[in-house]
Amino acid sequence: MSEYGEKIKLTVFGESHTEAIGAVIKGVPAGFKIDMDKVLAQMARRAPGKDKTATKRVEKDFPDIKSGILNGVTTGAPIACVIENTNTKSADYSNLLDTPRPGHSDYTAFVKYEGNNDIRGGGHFSGRLTAPIVFAGAVLRQILEQKGIKIAAHISSIKDVCDEPFNPVEIDDKLIEELNNSSFALIDKSKEKKMREVVENARLDCDSVGGTVECAVVGMPVGVGGPLFDGVEGALAKALFAIPAVKGVEFGKGFESSRLTGSVNNDAFEYKNDKVVTKTNNCGGILGGITDGMPIVFKTAFKPTPSIAKEQDTVNLQTKRNDKLVVKGRHDPCIVPRAVPVVEAVTAIAVFDLL
């Protein structure tokens, strides 16, 4: 349904090479101020073409708001935004109709839509569809900030080069602000050079690399979420796995906690300034599916971009024989830096929906 949410509903539409893409957000209450410059800043972080880590396709990505915001204030009606597709080169994709790219949705979408889907640029599966998602997140996070809730993410790793993790017990506002304004968001900036080398090497090698993004939500009230199917983890995971290329999600210590004992993994409670806190935060701020007031901390794994210029084995769906493929077109050797604002955006959407 290309839709997310219970209390709000986010609808995303468009294909990579149609006239436009866009988003409609329903259920946003009236009366909240939205700063469009902040929205544009988030969209710029996601936009391609900034440096060599990313695809050379340049889009202005301007969100044309059709309704729902009047004089910079939400009206209570659905917020609709249209982003024109101005820089499309459809010819590049012609051979994908017959020879699906390994690791991409070409084959599965062909079967699902019986050949009627718009293959150009990945169609509705394109990473470009994350632009309206970032728009929606950029609107909703401003409302969250007015309620004291902040979201920040950073490149946790690219291939095997790792950034420092968040201190899950205390994440200060200055760090959040720095990360929110960075187009290559790192806690330990000394890692940038090494990470860029890894990406550049992959590019020169006609290959790509994956990585992880760690994200934190600070300022959550205690008591959000619920047991079983109402848990915060499930809601966030459903949103995060909607990002193309995400193959894993873990909260707090995640997979590592499966190797620990309870006495080590349990987060002891204590009073601090008359408030109940936990001494550690191995659970990532969520107990029994419900927020405990500590930062929500989680990590998402991105597989390497499947579109690579190297020759690959594939099939030819017309001739029904095995074939070879060299993917043309403009592609990112590593989407992780651009994925950071996308992770923040879907997190904003999911958190807004939970409140």
Next chain:
Amino acid sequence: MSEYGEKIKLTVFGESHTEAIGAVIKGVPAGFKIDMDKVLAQMARRAPGKDKTATKRVEKDFPDIKSGILNGVTTGAPIACVIENTNTKSADYSNLLDTPRPGHSDYTAFVKYEGNNDIRGGGHFSGRLTAPIVFAGAVLRQILEQKGIKIAAHISSIKDVCDEPFNPVEIDDKLIEELNNSSFALIDKSKEKKMREVVENARLDCDSVGGTVECAVVGMPVGVGGPLFDGVEGALAKALFAIPAVKGVEFGKGFESSRLTGSVNNDAFEYKNDKVVTKTNNCGGILGGITDGMPIVFKTAFKPTPSIAKEQDTVNLQTKRNDKLVVKGRHDPCIVPRAVPVVEAVTAIAVFDLL
């Protein structure tokens, strides 16, 4: 809402120490045969009290079907099942009202429900609520099997002792059947002794251990799922994170794929017996959120059971001071063996809903 699904709706009700727990499954088509012995066999796999790895609480866990199945055939009306709670010792839990257990939902539920929730035995948060989930999964997987779809899971690891992984390209029926009938499901049975030792040591140490469960869905048609918020990963993750203690979910190579290059991680296509298959299955059977016809393979991380007999630091919500806690009552030192049928069950529910 304690509810899951779009095409079907699963509702779970009850608390650990109320009169009963149960499930209602809506949207199941009429005319499918359900073998109650198979349902009971799955519920027995989850039921406690079988050996020293599990809590000593013994429940008969008999699912009393109130409607929806007539003479062993689904009628199209909601399938309702009630499981009486026959063996509850509420006195054991009295001190948890004041001193919440670290790592457990006591504190977050107390805040959310303003002290009105039923704390006894974890209330609606209890792992016992997985019994009606296993019931629902046991019904739905029989219908899936009639459509050629099989589900199997195994203990992938307990603490740092690992089982062999599935061969994600080919999983044979014999292995599936063996795992489905095992109460300590392993691919390499030689690991059982070492795993049981780890659990027994934790128990003797008044502690607990976590682990991972790997699960596979074999026989999925190509083309199930969709892009963005309609993806198979998101639907499964939402269901899996509903299982108490799950803190991570990854598909295919998951977090490992974030450390690979595209040329290594991409699964090349080839024709095999006139059918499109992939040579490897690093994507876990899902491309662009849509099944590719290969086995869906994923792993879930379980944190160690938070209820441990060791003394722990906590707070006293009455006196508003720091306090100590020793958890009494009957608890599993490791829930992973009993979690295997639960993972299979929620997978059956999620897959049924996607079809």
Next chain:
Amino acid sequence: MSEYGEKIKLTVFGESHTEAIGAVIKGVPAGFKIDMDKVLAQMARRAPGKDKTATKRVEKDFPDIKSGILNGVTTGAPIACVIENTNTKSADYSNLLDTPRPGHSDYTAFVKYEGNNDIRGGGHFSGRLTAPIVFAGAVLRQILEQKGIKIAAHISSIKDVCDEPFNPVEIDDKLIEELNNSSFALIDKSKEKKMREVVENARLDCDSVGGTVECAVVGMPVGVGGPLFDGVEGALAKALFAIPAVKGVEFGKGFESSRLTGSVNNDAFEYKNDKVVTKTNNCGGILGGITDGMPIVFKTAFKPTPSIAKEQDTVNLQTKRNDKLVVKGRHDPCIVPRAVPVVEAVTAIAVFDLL
């Protein structure tokens, strides 16, 4: 899905002749007191067997609460209630398998469920399924009353004998209380005798009669509902048409307003005790899909019970020939008196969900 609601979810299960019927209500906040005597009183109003207007089938209709209410207070977990079917005579219905009753769901359910549905007593289509609905309504209306919202309905007409309508501008508490405690709810009680005669005549004639129920919701805050698909009318109508035999719903002047001019139909605003009110209430308390603070007033049309003892033309689905049918079993010659608490209950459910 046998389910209603967005903010709460009501699930109804069971068939007329299975072991039990029941309801699960999810999303009810913790901490509300529920008086079970009031619940039982509402269920008694709906229960059959009280007098000659109703079927002779007598059920105790005791709602056994399995979870969600502890010591008379909601816990925040799903409220589950099971009502045993104790007085079923399945033999009476045997010939309906072949010769569907005109005006009843026998034929359409047979086609939909391919003969697998439980035909006995109407199965999941039985009016008996309104018992768990009345249970749910009786719980939720107590919470509404704690918020100052009251609901009352009366028999507006049986066949062509009409009661007085509500004064839609002002409905006093005394009238509401009287109607809520009546098993033959009328504003003008002098009409009872004439109405009972009409019903008795139909019964003696082996026939049945229909009627209308008018309902009012008093104390609604201004601003509930929304435009287009979020309107109060649509939400209430969806709930009301779920009651078996309802064939029409109108708000305020309803169909009559289609024959008026705007200047007559429009409800002028005025200040009264510093509060905006309308001088008339032809719109039934809803403008643009949103409550205006006046009583919500609407009428539902019930067709005559289709199960009549008179011989009727039908088909034989086995012989594929035209046939005759005389319906046996115990049936109401007029369900309207018993429908009054059902209308109130679904109204409570729909209003609770809107708030």
Next chain:
Amino acid sequence: MSEYGEKIKLTVFGESHTEAIGAVIKGVPAGFKIDMDKVLAQMARRAPGKDKTATKRVEKDFPDIKSGILNGVTTGAPIACVIENTNTKSADYSNLLDTPRPGHSDYTAFVKYEGNNDIRGGGHFSGRLTAPIVFAGAVLRQILEQKGIKIAAHISSIKDVCDEPFNPVEIDDKLIEELNNSSFALIDKSKEKKMREVVENARLDCDSVGGTVECAVVGMPVGVGGPLFDGVEGALAKALFAIPAVKGVEFGKGFESSRLTGSVNNDAFEYKNDKVVTKTNNCGGILGGITDGMPIVFKTAFKPTPSIAKEQDTVNLQTKRNDKLVVKGRHDPCIVPRAVPVVEAVTAIAVFDLL
């Protein structure tokens, strides 16, 4: 949420005087041909400015399709359409901010959105929002027609002038086609003159008139819908009450059936050409919430347009005193002729969603 549907999701956005309005339809399968000329023809039927019965505001109402249809064929991705608002005169509406129009949403929306909603032209409550609904219906009904399902509606009455009703047992294709192509749809065309007189008199009198629309769905398979909350009546009613000004909905004989006996109202079954049919169709093609294969027939009541040029009593929300209002701007003295394609459209949407 401005959203409708379970299997498809229709999202409507925009306000009367913002840059644009539009619709997104999700869940439409790939591979269906859509004739844009037919879509434009339906939108022209709804568009204003054709004659004196309607508002003088003229809009081109051109649906700019942004995605989801490629070369005239659905792609399986969401169908997004944007309709620019080209002819808006905002100045006309300035006094409505203080003095709400009787019978309109001005007051209730003001309270709900705390004064932040876009009041100009009715904002998101405007009848203009039915344009994207007609677009969606015009797309979906083409797919329904490819499955043999046709929809037609006519002006059943304007004030007290009535058209002939449908013959509910047999509605021929020629009549359907005529009605579908008419901008003043009547079965008995001789009534047009009298109806236009009634409207013209109201206009000259600075007043407005209401009316009813009868609609039929022909070619429905048996077995669509379900019991209780899954009934066809409830689904259609929820969609129909979303149309501004609808205050009543009845199926088959509707309110009249409440005055009949069962023996008269029941529709006897018979075999006709080896097919089960009913001799009459008082139930409007729906038994137990499920289609019986006969035409679905229902009537909707439209109140007279509330925007009239006559002076009316209202309040002034600034001065908090009683006040007078004369509504300026361009308004329809009778919306019923233009409502006919809107009723057909929401019917197409609801029926598509049920299938």
